[in-house]
Structures are given as structure tokens and as C-alpha cells.
Amino acid sequence: EVQLVESGGVVVQPGGSLRLSCAASGFTFDDYTMHWVRQAPGKGLEWVSLISWDGGSTYYADSVKGRFTISRDNSKNSLYLQMNSLRTEDTALYYCAKPGVSGGSYSGYYFDYWGQGTLVTVSS
Amino acid sequence: QSVLTQPPSASGTPGQRVTISCSGSSSNIGSNPVSWYQQLPGTAPKLLIYSNNQRPSGVPDRFSGSKSGTSASLAISGLQSEDEADYYCAAWDDSLNGWVFGGGTKLTVL
Numbered sequence: 001e002v003q004l005v006e007s008g009g010v011v012v013q014p015g016g017s018l019r020l021s022c023a024a025s026g027f028t029f030d031d032y033t034m035h036w037v038r039q040a041p042g043k044g045l046e047w048v049s050l051i052s053w054d055g056g057s058t059y060y061a062d063s064v065k066g067r068f069t070i071s072r073d074n075s076k077n078s079l080y081l082q083m084n085s086l087r088t089e090d091t092a093l094y095y096c097a098k099p100g101v102s103g104g105s106y107s108g109y110y111f112d113y114w115g116q117g118t119l120v121t122v123s124s
Numbered sequence: 125q126s127v128l129t130q131p132p133s134a135s136g137t138p139g140q141r142v143t144i145s146c147s148g149s150s151s152n153i154g155s156n157p158v159s160w161y162q163q164l165p166g167t168a169p170k171l172l173i174y175s176n177n178q179r180p181s182g183v184p185d186r187f188s189g190s191k192s193g194t195s196a197s198l199a200i201s202g203l204q205s206e207d208e209a210d211y212y213c214a215a216w217d218d219s220l221n222g223w224v225f226g227g228g229t230k231l232t233v234l
Binding site: 062 | 224
């Protein structure tokens with residue numbers, strides 16, 4: 001059974017830093033590009049970032065470029081999101097998402113599994 | 125402002141058929157497959173439709189998807205109370221090199 005378990009969400013002050021983690025199981029982690037998607041309270045879904053299966057390629061939404069860094073450790077089946085220079089508008093539930101298709105396009109074509117999310121609150 | 129445009133709300137009575145539209149552009153829907161996600165209150169999104177019109181196993185055939193040009197639609201027939209949820213369309217955007225989502229449609233079963 002595929003499982004994605006996020007952790008690391010806390011309350012942090014504007015300008016602060018935070019590292020989120022996603023522990024993956026139930027599939028061959030290093031076959032897949034992995035993604036972070038966030039959802040602000042009461043708002044819609046927003047894609048944040050992706051990392052290729054080997055960590056060699058990363059892409060970011062313009063809203064987080066230069067502030068967030070995605071990484072992975074395939075030996076630990078884990079995905080990470082380092083968040084720096086946090087802003088109040090970064091307050092959201094952050095989901096780790098697995099694409100439905102391995103290899104090929106970085107998009108993965110669709111997301112077939114999502115974690116339960118970890119809540120990041122940026123507030124003074 | 126979301127890259128993909130969905131109506132913010134939709135409604136229907138039990139047994140009715142409801143459609144939700146999703147409008148994009150040539151760089152996203154026009155050149156990549158569309159997927160749809162259902163989000164029940166307080167839960168993570170769940171894959172409902174992938175590759176424009178394919179249903180994952182376990183999704184009832186009351187749910188169907190279609191795509192034409194730069195627009196897509198989700199249809200729900202035989203509406204049930206448990207279908208009350210938020211629905212999101214999504215597609216990869218070749219210009220942004222990232223995923224784009226619709227703003228979400230809140231479906232109310234009257």
C-alpha cells in the first residue's frame with residue numbers, strides 16, 4: 001500500500017525557516033519524480049515544486065523560487081522541502097504527491113497518491 | 125487568479141447530472157492530459173479522472189471526463205449526497221514547467 005507521510009509543519013515567524021519531510025513507502029521511490037503541492041486555508045491547490053527521480057532536476061512555482069529548495073534521499077525513501085524567508089502568504093497545508101507515471105515527462109501525468117499534509121503557519 | 129478557470133460553485137439535486145468546466149490555454153490543457161481531483165471536507169485530494177477521461181479503479185462510472193481543445197469538463201450523473209465536495213482540474217503547463225490547477229468548484233447537493 002502506498003503511503004506518504006508529511007511532517008515538520010509548525011508555527012514560524014515571518015522571515016524564518018523550516019524543513020518539511022515526506023516519508024514514502026509502498027512503491028519504488030527512486031523510480032518517480034516527486035512533488036509538493038500546497039493549499040492555503042480555505043483556498044485552492046497550488047503546485048509548489050518537483051524533483052526528478054535522481055534529484056538532478058528541480059522546478060519551482062514562481063511564488064517560491066529562490067526561497068524554497070526541494071531535495072530527496074532515495075536511500076531513506078524521503079522527500080524534503082527547505083523553506084527560507086517565509087512569508088505570511090506561505091501559510092498552508094503542504095502535501096507530498098506521487099505522480100501516476102514513472103520516468104518520461106517530469107509531470108508524471110497525474111497525481112495518484114497524496115499524503116495527509118502538514119500545516120505550516122507563518123505568523124508573528 | 126488560477127491559470128485554469130473553473131466556476132466557483134455548482135449544485136444539483138439527487139439523481140441529477142452536473143457538469144463542471146475547466147478552461148485553460150494551449151500550453152496546458154491544449155497540449156497535456158487533464159486530471160480531476162475530489163476533495164471532501166478535511167481530507168486530502170483524491171484522484172477522480174486522469175488522462176482526460178480515464179477512471180482509476182474504485183471510482184464509480186457516474187464520474188466521467190472529457191476534453192476538447194483548451195477546455196475540459198467533469199460530469200457527474202446520478203448525483204448523490206456524498207458527492208458534495210470541492211473539485212479541481214489540473215494539467216501540466218509547458219510554458220511554466222509546472223503543474224497548474226483550477227481554482228476549484230464547490231459542489232452542493234441540494
